[in-house]
Amino acid sequence: MTILNADAVSAGYHDHPVVHDFTLSVEPGQMTAILGPNGAGKTTTLLTLAGVLKPLAGSVQMYGKPAPKSLHARAREGLAFISETRSVFMELTTLENLKVGQCDVARALDIFPELKPLMSKPAGLLSGGEQQMVTLVRALTRNPKILLIDELSLGLAPKVVERLLDEVRRAADESKIAVVLVEQHINQALSRVDEAVVLRRGRISLRGRAGELRNQKGRIQDAYLSH
Template sequence: MTTTMMNCDGLSAGYGRGRACVRDVGFELRPGEIMAVLGPNGAGKTTLLITLAGLLTPLAGTVELDGVRIKPGSARTASKAGIVLVPDDRALFTGLTVTENLRLARRPGGTTIAEVIDYFPLLGERLDVSAGLLSGGEQQMLAIGRAFMQAPKVLLIDELSMGLAPVIVESLLPVIRRFVDERQVAAVLVEQHVHMALTVADRALVLRHGEVTTTGAAADLAASPEVLERAYLGHAAGTDSVVY
């Protein structure tokens, strides 16, 4: 029987006066599995990720890693347990070089700098360059490589494509797939480019107005665009659209 890596049960979260913008979210993640979290802007995707990472105290529900409950609202506990977040702003030390950024992130059991370069060969040519001088794509490679250095059990990636051309995103997503497969970690991927996300994910969860509207195998959802449209937009589609 496959071991559950992360179990999220009945998770609700929000900001100020107990107002929930994510309600009753539940899922299980297994080693070697990627779950794409999809949904329109304002659906609660980032709120879900930062709650899983311990940066926001949940209003209800639990998060477990390897069967051990993670202390609510404790980023330190979540990080020590192996939950590693790549935020949408990348949070690099822009005045430090690529090498220095990677060295600061290193934990026992994490990748080496040489292994990061194997995943992202372009970084090998930029090791002595300040992170602030990198292109957007190179900065994202560095942010992800830094997460690899932290020996994640569960990798949380928020808006991988933020500010990047689709061709760059297409080159990054297979690296995530490769890392998850080789290291047998689990990953939660928040992404606006639905088709790209479903190409590398095993499962997907769609949030709308903070609630789960649909879950399923990524391949099944990719083959049923009408199901995704309904999950995103409900019966009254309005002016939004699903980005394929």
């Protein structure tokens, strides 16, 4: 069953489209990456899938029906959205951050045991990677049906990027969460997702199975360079 579907979506700001004719469909347990250079329209696309932006044309469906209009209403139907801005409360401890997210703390520590010694530390003193572990685990323990992630690994070291993406992959496999993620780390993303689309100036310039795209690095680079 298709969990989320975007049908010929155009999206943008003040009636001016910056994303055109975007089509995507995601199944349970399937991970899709949205790749592309700066300004290609990745965040705009994700905001539209999340219900933060209204499509200027086309439509978004959840479970085969028109998706509820707002992010809040989509969240009630099982959508979780991790946006580009870090969402931890810096002055609260790690434990308090997890509790604010109403997450199952024991389960959170099963997923990221690294957080165990950091529970009483203010989140503002955690590393960027540790903060993103808190953000990710809060979303995962809410048992979403679909998880949209905008640049989870922005500015993080490759090892940390891999650690985070591996947990997203595990959640997709074990809990059948459908995942759409925007990612700048192309290689790390392509070795974990099932499918990818490459945006260039707001349009899909390349799409396919991750395994095939890994062999077409030149074409992906073209999309980035001809920006």
